[in-house]
Amino acid sequence: MLRKLRDDRRVSRERLGFAAGVSASYITHLESGAREHPTKQVIEALITFLDRVEPLAEAERRHLFDLAGLHDDTFPSVEELRDGISDDMRDSLVVHEPNPAAYVDTRWNVLVCNDSYAAAYPGLVEDVSILRWFFGNELSKRVMVEWEREASLTVDWLRGLIGQSGDTTWAGDLLEELGEYREFREMWTAGGTTYGRAEPRMLLRDSDSGSEYALDVRLYRVDYGRHPGHVQFFLGIRN
Template sequence: MSRKSTEASPGDLLRPPTFGGLLRRFRDDRRVSREKLAFAAGVSSSYITHLEGGDRAHPTKAVVEALIGYLHRVAPLSDAERRHLFDLAGLSEASAPTVAQLRAEITEDMRSGLEVHEPNAAGYLDTRWNVLSCNAAYAAAFPGLVEDVNILRWFFGNEMSKRVMVDWEREAALTVDWLRGLIGQSGGGDWSTELLAELGRYPEFRRMWASGGTAYGRESPQMRLRDIETGEHFSLDVQLFRVDSGSHPGRIQFFLGIRTPQPAPPSIARRAAVSGSHGARSPVNP
């Protein structure tokens, strides 16, 4: 596709992108007249002129969808180009995508890449803490979570979480406070009402929710866990990265937990030492 309409000479003053400028570029590249685009979108040609001139910088979602639909039929727009138009129009997704829709964003290459991080826990989560895809180390570190799908559901509805999380109270409260911050960022919606109705069945969740705390991240990257099969204590140094998806920007995050061994609590260490001394055989008196 031609990019002549965006070329600038060295002496030109560079300006930030605008909705009208990008719309005109897409229209010019497709050799579509203002009148034809206006007719297809159900608006007047003068309205298109005002949009492109910057006199009306915030068209409605219905208008933007109509403009994109026609331009896309003439010559396909990429996901990034569609998103850019919506971003410049000041429009965001009206509703949260489903888990199935977000899982469809995880490509085979992304899934295969999770295995590279073994034995560290790696996975893709959405911002509502639903597990979209993970490696074996992640599933082993948080037994039952893949089946429960949602981390909050796992914390409060699965007793396994208390056996795994050494600092269960602190980690659960942090996740509850993080949920409150997320609802504020996203403007809530049906998903938050439904999730709160489900979690409200758990007294411990209601207690933590009533505290009114809000968080937007971890104060410490370290998460302490216990292997329920071996009893081994270990920690995950947690890192979270936002994945920039073309279809659902800002909705997916990448979780990486770097595993490091941790000494057992003193009480457990003492019991192990006593048990070992009782079972030892003297080299003098076999």
């Protein structure tokens, strides 16, 4: 990532190292992976100089911090997160009918959802992972009107998520599984990174009638006492 940003700006290792207060050999070690966890001060110095040459995108800036390991490494399992979903949280899903609503973790595994969510995304509850559903379940192409756009967004999101995660065993296993699909490999090779939707509109097709409709997608981080910061509330408001 650092080499790409440096090459895009035609900045040498020597120039970048001097500006950031480190040696050119240290930059080489960072780019080769020999220095996995630089300090926050070093990352800030690198970003400051690169940003001065040509502004970094917010996703690029955040991705550098994530890759440096400046994050919380722990992540509970799907089962642990599901066990912590209270009855009140489950009841809130029913209140939002007929709008699709669900609790998902920040790795986009479905924890619990209402009937409208299960109907809008057939097979997703069984697949658990939205990434597995996109590339391994043909039903996703049947109901996602802009399948390629939405699938590419999830792949870009996965790249950013892997940077956040200190324990990448889960990511290696998932990448090995998804790598069996040509479309995933092509989208992964494109190299994009994102941390959210640029706009909320999502187009779907009713699996029974075939009619198209739009959802205004909202995503809220849940103040979840047992595992704070790992659960999100998904709400799709039908238009």
